[in-house]
Amino acid sequence: MSGQPFDQGIPLLTEVLLGPEVPPALVPAALAPAVEKMPVSLPSVAQPDWDAIEQRLTQRILQQVQGKIDHLLEERIAHVLQTALHNALIGMRGALRADLQQSLEQIVAHAVTHELGHLHRPAQQSSHFYP
Structure with a gap:
């Protein structure tokens, strides 16, 4: 390949390496003979506290x-409130429009009556002066 000498410190893919986190009981049976030949002393691995892990x-x-x-509740509440306010405003707009229409009709009718009253008075007064 590159012609450089092979470094003995780099493991090959065919070697089995075990660290302290892998207990011998978990080594597949096919690899057990190779593991037994290796001078690796594994400390006893304590079982994790599964209840504590589950709780955390x-x-x-x-x-x-x-x-x-x-976050989802805030979005949903905002949407529901927006919809409710929109519907309330639509209802209020209809009621306000009807009230405004009625008020305008009354104001216009009163103004017309008032103006017609001013127009008829001079005609009535002038008939009194002329025989």
Whole structure:
């Protein structure tokens, strides 16, 4: 290949390496003879506290999910309120329009009556002066 000498410190893909995290009981049976020949002393591996791990994992997931739920709830509440306010405004607009229409009709009718009253008075007064 490159002509450089082979470095004995680099493991080959055919070698089996075990670290302290792999207990011998987990080594496949086919590799057991190779492992037995290797001068590796493995410390005893303590079993993890699965209950504590489960509890920490549950708490972490709940916190992550709660943050997402809070965000979704805020969005949903904002949407519901926006829809409710929009519907309320539509209803109020119709009621206000009807009230305004009625008020305008009354104001215009009163103004017309008032103006017609001013127009008829001079005609009535002038008939009194002329026989």
